[in-house]
Amino acid sequence: MSQVDLSFDPDGLRAKYAQERQRRLRSDGISQYVEMTGRFATFAEDPWADPCFTREPIADEVDVALIGAGFGGLLTGARLRELGVNSVRLIDKAADVGGTWYWNRYPGIACDVESYVYMPLLEELGYVPTEKYARGEEIFAHCLRIAEHYDLYRDACLQTEVREIRWQPDNNRWLISTNHGDAIHARFVAMANGYLQKPKLPGIPGISDFGGHTFHTSRWDYRYTGDDLQQLADKRVGIIGTGATAIQCVPHLARSAQQLFVFQRTPSSVDVRANRATDPQWAASLETGWQRRRIENFQILTAGGEACEDLVDDAWTSITKKLPIVRQNLDGPASTDAASAMELADFSKMEDIRARVDAIVADRATAEALKP
Structure with a gap:
């Protein structure tokens, strides 16, 4: 398949990736996780909400009910407002809007997609993020900004969990029942509840016995760790998992805890972040439609397409830049097969990341263990 040396073994990498995939596939499926009930119920509690919150049941009708107040619900609500739909209700079990950015507030939280692309409605709200890669606090604040700008708080039901949605054929309405005893009728229901709002606990031996x-x-x-983690100074801390969350919070834990143990199953891909503050002159020069153009440019390039320029110019789009070189190393039908080319481009990018591990980590055994 390869005409010249690609400096890596594609078949070997495929075998390695297949092995890693197999480690994730389990016959017990989601039952491998511990249900957050009983003594584990505290893992799902909302640390940001008023535990004494209560309100009277609501019995009314709205045009549109949005289940979930993350970006999906906020964007839908915003566009409905722009179209003149005033009877819109957000319903979310959290105490505020924001979805995953409401729940996740761990030290170091940030987004690895460029903020000018990831954060929605920037032009509509006249806002430009302060950094190329925004921190979680700024993204969460932007969620609140969207809700306020489009008056989505007005009819919102927060700290409210939907128990049932049932179609009522007699009046052609959806009946929404909640944990507060609400009976909300809606002409339309949009599901935007996402899948990142519920923690997963590993069903490992000892999890129910750990003291x-x-x-x-x-x-x-933060009540336990302190706002700046100062209360961990005399603690031995263990963190299970090395995904994006761990990559972000481990440096903070390592600086603050007396001792830190990181338990890794599968290594993470960690590239150069290359974050920087937003250039005020660049922000002032932005023309109408700039965010839409940037989003479309990013989507084209990350999907393997071609564009005259790379507006984002980061690790995500750099993979696409490898495609012309990769295609020169493919024979026959594979040379025009987009999936084959993208696979090799991804392999090449991952080789760069593995080389970075070698350049940083002195101990060879440790370096090999950290290579994705």
Whole structure:
């Protein structure tokens, strides 16, 4: 298949990736996780909400009910407002809007997609993020900004969990029942509840017997750690998992805890972040339609397409830049096969990341263990 040396073994990498995939596939499926009930119920509690919150049941009708107040619900609500739909109700079990950015407030939280692309409605709100890659606090604040700008708080039901949605054929309405005893009728219901709002606890031996303090990163317990983690100074801390969350919070834990143990199953891909503050002159020069053009440019390039320029110019789009070189190393039909080319481009990018591990980590055994 290869005409010249690609400096890596594609077949070997495919075998390695298949092995890693196999480690994730389990016959017990989602039952491998511990249900957050009983003594584990605290893992799912909302640390940001008023535990004494209560209100009277609501019995009314709206045009559109949006289940979930993350970006999906906020964007839908915003566009409905722009179209003149005033009877819109957000319903979310959290105490505020924001979705995953409401729940996840662990130290170091940030987004690895460029903020000018990731954060929605920037032009509509006249806002430009302060950094190329925004931190979680700024993204969460932007969620609140969207809700305020489009008056989505007005009829919102927060700290409210939907128990049932049932179609009522007699009046052609959806009947929404909640944990507050609400009976909300809606002409339309949009589901925007996402899949990142519920923590998962690994069903590992000993999890029910561990006597130390435990919490999930998506429900960070600042009462225990302190706002700047100063209360961990005399603690031995263990963190299970090395995904994006761990990559972001481990440096903070390592600086603050007396001792830190990181438990890794599968290494993460960690590239150069290359974050920087937004250039005020660049922000002032932006023309109408700039965000839409940037989003479309990013989507084209990350999908393997071609564009006259790379507006984002980061690790995500750099993979596409490898495609012309990769295609020169493919024979026959594979040379025009987009999937084959993208696979090799991704392999090449991952080789760059593995080389970075070698350049940083002195101990060879440790370096090999950290290579994705």
